[in-house]
Amino acid sequence: VVDGSALWLDLMETAKFGGTPKGGICRLALSEEDARVREWFTRTCEALGCVVSYDSMGNQFARKAGEEDGLAPIMIGSHLDTQPTGGKFDGILGVMGGIAVLRALRDAGLTTRHPIEIVNWTNEEGARFTPPMLASGVFGGVFTQEFAQSRTDRAGVKLGEALDKIGYSGEETCGAHPAAAYFELHIEQGPVLEAEKRTIGVVQGVQGMRWYSVTVKGHDAHAGTTPMTMRSDALWAAARMIDEVHQVVMDHAPDGLGTVGIIECLPSSSNVVPGEVSFTVDLRHPSDGVLAKMEREFRQRMERLASLCGVEMEITPTWVSAAVHFDPLCVECVRDSAHALGYSMRDIVSGAGHDAVYVAKVAPTAMIFVPCWKGISHNEAESAEPEDAKAGANVLLHAVLAADAR
Amino acid sequence: VVDGSALWLDLMETAKFGGTPKGGICRLALSEEDARVREWFTRTCEALGCVVSYDSMGNQFARKAGEEDGLAPIMIGSHLDTQPTGGKFDGILGVMGGIAVLRALRDAGLTTRHPIEIVNWTNEEGARFTPPMLASGVFGGVFTQEFAQSRTDRAGVKLGEALDKIGYSGEETCGAHPAAAYFELHIEQGPVLEAEKRTIGVVQGVQGMRWYSVTVKGHDAHAGTTPMTMRSDALWAAARMIDEVHQVVMDHAPDGLGTVGIIECLPSSSNVVPGEVSFTVDLRHPSDGVLAKMEREFRQRMERLASLCGVEMEITPTWVSAAVHFDPLCVECVRDSAHALGYSMRDIVSGAGHDAVYVAKVAPTAMIFVPCWKGISHNEAESAEPEDAKAGANVLLHAVLAADAR
Numbered sequence: 001v002v003d004g005s006a007l008w009l010d011l012m013e014t015a016k017f018g019g020t021p022k023g024g025i026c027r028l029a030l031s032e033e034d035a036r037v038r039e040w041f042t043r044t045c046e047a048l049g050c051v052v053s054y055d056s057m058g059n060q061f062a063r064k065a066g067e068e069d070g071l072a073p074i075m076i077g078s079h080l081d082t083q084p085t086g087g088k089f090d091g092i093l094g095v096m097g098g099i100a101v102l103r104a105l106r107d108a109g110l111t112t113r114h115p116i117e118i119v120n121w122t123n124e125e126g127a128r129f130t131p132p133m134l135a136s137g138v139f140g141g142v143f144t145q146e147f148a149q150s151r152t153d154r155a156g157v158k159l160g161e162a163l164d165k166i167g168y169s170g171e172e173t174c175g176a177h178p179a180a181a182y183f184e185l186h187i188e189q190g191p192v193l194e195a196e197k198r199t200i201g202v203v204q205g206v207q208g209m210r211w212y213s214v215t216v217k218g219h220d221a222h223a224g225t226t227p228m229t230m231r232s233d234a235l236w237a238a239a240r241m242i243d244e245v246h247q248v249v250m251d252h253a254p255d256g257l258g259t260v261g262i263i264e265c266l267p268s269s270s271n272v273v274p275g276e277v278s279f280t281v282d283l284r285h286p287s288d289g290v291l292a293k294m295e296r297e298f299r300q301r302m303e304r305l306a307s308l309c310g311v312e313m314e315i316t317p318t319w320v321s322a323a324v325h326f327d328p329l330c331v332e333c334v335r336d337s338a339h340a341l342g343y344s345m346r347d348i349v350s351g352a353g354h355d356a357v358y359v360a361k362v363a364p365t366a367m368i369f370v371p372c373w374k375g376i377s378h379n380e381a382e383s384a385e386p387e388d389a390k391a392g393a394n395v396l397l398h399a400v401l402a403a404d405a406r
Numbered sequence: 407v408v409d410g411s412a413l414w415l416d417l418m419e420t421a422k423f424g425g426t427p428k429g430g431i432c433r434l435a436l437s438e439e440d441a442r443v444r445e446w447f448t449r450t451c452e453a454l455g456c457v458v459s460y461d462s463m464g465n466q467f468a469r470k471a472g473e474e475d476g477l478a479p480i481m482i483g484s485h486l487d488t489q490p491t492g493g494k495f496d497g498i499l500g501v502m503g504g505i506a507v508l509r510a511l512r513d514a515g516l517t518t519r520h521p522i523e524i525v526n527w528t529n530e531e532g533a534r535f536t537p538p539m540l541a542s543g544v545f546g547g548v549f550t551q552e553f554a555q556s557r558t559d560r561a562g563v564k565l566g567e568a569l570d571k572i573g574y575s576g577e578e579t580c581g582a583h584p585a586a587a588y589f590e591l592h593i594e595q596g597p598v599l600e601a602e603k604r605t606i607g608v609v610q611g612v613q614g615m616r617w618y619s620v621t622v623k624g625h626d627a628h629a630g631t632t633p634m635t636m637r638s639d640a641l642w643a644a645a646r647m648i649d650e651v652h653q654v655v656m657d658h659a660p661d662g663l664g665t666v667g668i669i670e671c672l673p674s675s676s677n678v679v680p681g682e683v684s685f686t687v688d689l690r691h692p693s694d695g696v697l698a699k700m701e702r703e704f705r706q707r708m709e710r711l712a713s714l715c716g717v718e719m720e721i722t723p724t725w726v727s728a729a730v731h732f733d734p735l736c737v738e739c740v741r742d743s744a745h746a747l748g749y750s751m752r753d754i755v756s757g758a759g760h761d762a763v764y765v766a767k768v769a770p771t772a773m774i775f776v777p778c779w780k781g782i783s784h785n786e787a788e789s790a791e792p793e794d795a796k797a798g799a800n801v802l803l804h805a806v807l808a809a810d811a812r
């Protein structure tokens with residue numbers, strides 16, 4: 001079994017890189033804080049006998065040799081970047097869990113047949129550079145490296161430039177190197193496991209998600225002299241559209257999700273009727289068919305509101321990630337391990353995207369969930385119990401051993 | 407009569423300071439562009455025989471001596487700052503009109519009894535530092551200088567610091583120096599004169615206006631895992647509130663106005679349900695009584711929506727400007743001049759605030775409106791006809807002469 005205290009210490013120690021007063025982490029991808037946690041990762045994995053490298057997307061690979069070095073490695077990974085007001089577990093637990101597995105193998109004097117690789121994927125959150133899971137997406141062949149490196153943050157900095165700045169643009173071209181299996185441990189980020197008092201979620205797959213950028217154009221006008229009926233108010237129209245995104249979900253798929261997370265408004269002056277507004281839309285549903293229906297309804301209602309409010313409107317899709325079903329054999333490794341270790345568990349579908357979504361395109365993949373406090377995530381208050389973190393890492397260890405034995 | 411071509415040249419020449427590709431002006435108060443137009447103002451007025459000074463709020467006064475220098479001056483003024491996407495006439499016409507009056511007096515070899523002062527008021531727009539009419543407000547005794555100088559722009563720069571930076575923090579303490587009368591020429595910024603094909607608006611007063619800042623607090627949450635019914639979504643709530651600001655006006659006072667011009671949203675990430683949103687509200691009505699009723703209704707509906715959407719909400723009033731009625735004698739000077747010059751005209755109430763609102767607190771005041779294209783203002787497309795600008799300046803000249811003769 002893994003050393004739960006060492007795992008918890010790793011989580012708490014790295015939480016200092018970008019730690020916020022409210023107990024969360026602000027560690028945007030490829031920031032200075034990200035550079036510091038990357039150094040910690042390299043140092044720690046080297047001390048555990050790994051060779052650490054990084055590829056042209058800045059993905060870090062810590063490789064521990066196996067008995068049969070001709071075999072493809074078993075990969076364990078997740079991400080160390082966070083949201084602007086992120087927590088201490090989202091992504092981080094999956095990387096620290098991998099380190100806990102290495103430590104457990106060392107302490108038990110075990111060497112696996114396959115090499116083991118712990119991976120820290122670049123820019124999973126999609127908070128600094130959209131879309132999310134960008135570097136695992138290049139690894140999985142979903143995005144080209146040119147596309148990924150040319151993504152810009154809000155200050156106009158390209159991902160490629162940000163990689164160079166912190167010195168993580170590696171020689172090895174990012175792309176699938178063969179993997180025998182990929183396992184990712186993660187907090188659930190939802191309320192189910194906690195509510196049902198279960199320790200382990202055996203993740204079956206990930207729901208479908210689609211992102212859009214909506215631009216609304218009206219006319220700048222004087223707030224004190226332009227009669228209400230003569231306005232073309234881009235913000236009023238956008239406000240009605242944002243409410244309607246909510247309504248589309250409630251009316252058509254209450255088990256789906258619709259979120260507007262970013263809004264920008266020009267010229268942004270108290271006494272000017274706004275002439276231009278843009279906002280993001282994130283639609284999700286476990287069924288690709290229902291998601292497609294949600295999109296159709298969303299588009300129709302936006303069109304209707306645009307003409308009702310007398311503005312122009314354009315919807316640009318910015319990301320599509322179809323529903324994913326994980327590898328049955330890898331999922332079995334997870335289920336069997338949780339069972340053998342005596343943890344309460346249930347099957348579950350992930351609401352959030354994960355690097356595993358794109359790695360699954362090129363390697364047999366599965367995920368392990370553990371509960372988090374009230375299901376809260378993407379929030380500085382995100383929290384998890386040490387015993388649950390340990391349980392998750394134990395299942396990870398045994399799932400890896402099971403896959404290794406096959 | 408005034409020289410219409412010289413007036414137009416002045417308007418076009420100064421439009422270069424902060425001129426935008428779309429033909430508007432971005433000349434925020436106390437910016438580098440503002441500094442350059444201030445230098446132009448000083449040079450031009452000195453060439454017309456004025457002594458130019460500025461006070462501790464950066465208000466510029468160009469004083470042309472009269473025959474009886476013991477008399478209080480007749481003031482003519484407006485502002486040279488603009489909105490971020492402002493036009494070439496809002497405020498600027500009133501200052502250039504004053505210069506046109508000086509030029510006409512010189513060309514006619516006339517000296518007035520009273521001294522004449524052309525004033526360029528600092529930060530009228532309220533776009534960089536809120537509230538609007540800040541420096542004329544200090545002059546009129548409505549704001550203290552401490553309040554005004556401590557106002558900050560969005561980068562956190564204090565108005566006092568911005569004054570120092572461009573070297574316009576004068577020795578003379580800002581505050582009423584006696585004025586025999588104040589006249590302000592302005593584009594209507596609304597559609598009435600153009601629609602009725604009238605050249606001159608005899609401004610009776612200015613409608614009441616109230617500004618608020620609304621803060622909505624919910625909880626940051628993951629867009630992919632937080633069920634719709636478990637969210638406390640500050641942006642969804644704000645969207646419904648913004649629509650409701652519109653509805654309050656439509657239901658209670660269709661001749662009133664309600665505008666949301668600025669919205670800010672945190673943490674501003676596509677896959678995070680926003681935990682905090684703030685927005686501005688601008689309510690206006692010609693009757694203070696109706697305006698008070700609008701405010702009551704607005705507050706009630708915001709409260710109702712906050713509890714309906716499960717968020718916290720706070721409304722902070724940031725500016726109140728009561729309805730204003732101009733000095734009957736000064737208004738008569740305007741009406742008589744327009745009549746004598748044979749221009750078509752009508753009485754009108756201003757929808758926009760003007761420096762005249764606050765100067766009226768300490769001096770007999772009136773305003774002159776001329777038409778602008780489609781009533782469009784606070785927009786780069788703002789436009790006016792050379793003949794109308796000239797007509798307005800002519801009325802200004804004759805109103806000043808009428809006041810001077812009394």
Ligand SMILES: NC(=O)NCCC(=O)O
Pocket residue numbers: 090124125126132133189351352353354628629630677
């Ligand atoms: N796990 C996680 O929070 N990923 C971010 C991508 C998403 O929005 O689901």
Ligand SMILES: NC(=O)NCCC(=O)O
Pocket residue numbers: 222223224271496530531532538539595757758759760
């Ligand atoms: N004239 C003008 O646009 N003033 C700005 C103040 C207001 O919002 O009315």
